[in-house]
Amino acid sequence: MRFFMENILTIVCFFPLLGVALIILWPKGKEHDESIKWIANIVALLGFFISLPLITQFNKAQNIDSETGMRFVFKADWIPTIGAQYSFGIDGISMLLILLTTLMGFIAILSSWTAITERVREYYCYFLLLQVGMLGVFMALDFFLFYVFWEVMLVPMYFIIGVWGGPRRLYAAIKFFLYTLTGSVLLLLGILALYFHQHSVTGVWSFDILAMQQLDIPMDLQTWIFLAMFLGFAIKVPMFPFHTWLPDAHVEAPTAGSVILAAILLKMGTYGFVRLSLPILPDATMYFLYPLLVLSVIGIIYGALVAMAQKDMKKLVAYSSVSHLGFCMLGIFIATPVALEGGILQMINHGISTGALFLIVGILYERRHTRMIADFGGLSLIMPVYATIFLIMTLSSIGMPTLNGFIGEFMVLQGVFADSTYRLWAVWGAVGIVLGAAYMLWLYQRVMLGPLDKPENQNLPDLSGRELAMFVPLIILAFWIGLYPKTFLDYLHEPVNQIVERVRPNEFSPLPAQAALKE
């Protein structure tokens, strides 16, 4: 048990590899597909369970690194010559994202049970490998290690889109790969620039992210590094105008791929901004604040307007992602304490609600093999359970009070309003919320309400037990965050205060200290 707690991050991160090994070694043949599904699901579920101690043990004194305040820190030399370390550690932000990853990973794998019938073995291998890459990104405290994980997940995702995707899957897959890679290589140059600057100042060769957050980098260098890192992260988020790969990838990817893409992969970009860009390059962030806000707001409005015009449900949800992530970025860049915390919470919310919406679209697609809105109508008459869940997730996505989306959006807007210069930008955010309500409710109306006039739709079955099981945790979380967000926000106060203090020192009073820490 002690061994487990001391290496918990490593174990959580690499646990899916166990599944990969089992699946590869399992006897060959189509008749074994069933058992392979079981292995993948069980490994993913276990992966979620072993990540739970991260939240229950989070504030235990022995897990807190006294110097940095990071939790569950593990360090070992990796490439001593260049100072790269195998260094893991998490704070509240990464902890929530890791739990979201293990949960959504399991749900995505569960959702593939009937959808994937070909090349089952490989499919689950890629998914579990993807899981390793994503978890590693959220855990790494060493920039070199971070980059390795950041790139590792490209290849499995490429195959998930390229092999099991829709008709234009090859185009979408390579577009996803090349766009992200372009950002990544520039990010690598940014990392190298930081690395050499750190060496010239301190004389130490190190990729330690926390040490880099302490650096005082001259403004012109900050600007260049910021631009390099910005491209890397903005393509991943994606921010307008780097978003064009996203609709293609989402539309072509299989359902589970879209779920993971929306819920987790995009969060790696926002996480990059929060963890790296803001604290390491605070002055450049503030210097570019105006254009960044403009891009975020364009993302919100443009994403919403384009979503409204879509005829394909999946494309609609994909563009709604662009809009929602604009919200996240607005909150993150303005970096007032409440807005930043709201932006981070909105990352989680988006993972829950958009992930669920992709599942919802996927379930219809699996039954009818079309995603065109015009092909549906009146489904609530024959699929009541499905209709209820769809409604909850629609409301969650548009920010209905009592559901999670409301809390995040409200905090972002409130936080933007706290900024004396840019307070009126909150208006654009509000417009985005109205538009969001418009396209989502309109979607719901056209698909679920009205007469059930298409003969093909008369006999659609309602949700199966397995499908319902996928939504239960998401609905619980949506209400939990909506009704009592304190559970989650408590973990965010400390890192958010640190980042705000770094980006906009002495401007805002810190968020109240955590009650949880007092024990």
Added chain:
Amino acid sequence: MPELPPISNPLEFFLLNGRAIGPQLHLILWGLGLLCIDFLIPKDKRRIGAFFAVGGILMSSLHLYRLWGERMASAFYGMITLDSFALFFNLLFLVAALLSVLMSYRYMEVEEEQRTEYYALILFATSGMMFMAGAIDLISLFIGLELMSISTYLLVGFLRKSQRSNEASLKYFLLGAFSSGIILYGMSLLYGLSGSTNLDEIAAQVAGLQDNTLLTLSLFMMMAGLCFKIAAVPFHMWVPDAYEGAPTAITAFMSVAVKAAAFAIFLRIFFVVFSEVRESYTFVLAVVAMVTITWGNVAAIAQQNIKRLLAYSSIAHAGFILMGLVAGTEFGVMASSMYLLAYTFMNLGAWAVVILLRRQDISGERLEDFDGLFFKHPALAILMLIFFLSLAGIPPLAGFIAKYFVFAAVLDVVFADAGPATSILVWLVVVAALNVVVSVFYYFRIVVAMFIKKDYLPAPLSFSVGLIVVLVITGILTVLIGIYPQPFIDLARAASESLI
């Protein structure tokens, strides 16, 4: 010139100095031995030649291993040295030669050109490379270069019945001889300037010469000739034709070993002799590297033949390796050496897969020949995927570590602000980094063919024990260098330290 001591006892002299060239002597003697017993070997048993060559390479490696501890400053009156740099490259050549021989013997049977001379020539070429890596005198350097080049010209044209192979050989020979001439001209100018052929003495003589036209002329002549040997743009025109026409195993050998040997002398000459006048060539070399990387990658996109595609990709890789030279620091030498080491394994692995696809009546060279490989031979397709990802520079594979080091070497100079032409260096790194994206585009054309297209050509692949050994070794090292690079970095670092 230092006064030569009289050689009192030739045998003693040779035994003393001969240790330094022991590994080379092994290769030459085994090669000659193979030629002598050739007539005894029946026609259908010529495969023995390959095992003979493997024996020679292993003996040579054993000797090299014995010498590993004892570095020698110089032997044969300053003709040849056995420093860590030479040892590192000798090891590289032996590994490349071993893997090439192992992938050859079945392949040459498929091509119906199994002859023992082939293996003898590989041994001679390898010994030439080893002389190049150890040479600290212009004479021994040039002799090594020619020994390697002439053996390689012959090997390229070894498929006598193939018009393509003959054309490739002739083209390579004519252009190669021309470039050797240019290098020789550069050398003669250096000799004229310094009155010596020893690299250290030349360096001492030309150290004071700034803005000397003859020195600059000699520098650029050597650079042009060496750029031809490493296949840098604009001296790359022979590469696609020669690589396409040559027997595939020889293409593989050329793309790693011959390139590495040319880089070995490139690095040594430029660091020992021209380090003082670095300012005069950094800019040109940076532009050459930039153009080489870009053109190699862009031209590879349009290729329909895997050998031509990999040929262009190897041009691009030469550009990446050149970046270490552009940096012009100890770190830069280490980066180039590290890149060559990683490149040896990942590239030989990719070529080994290409060789496997060559079977009766099927050239295995068109991109369509890869269609559906995964469904028939999943392990092979996954290996090829690993080699391609590594060549593209995706972590955590050897190619990423290699690219990391060349990028870092150039940025190191930028941040130290000591080097000349800083802005071109920044551009070089940015262009090189963006080229990674281009390279993924064409490597993934083959990945798509292997993993996503389904029509598979129904003929058994030409597997052999040797090829499987090659695939296992290259596969393991490609992954190992990526995940645990430290011991390999130490090797490359020792090599770079001994040079400067």
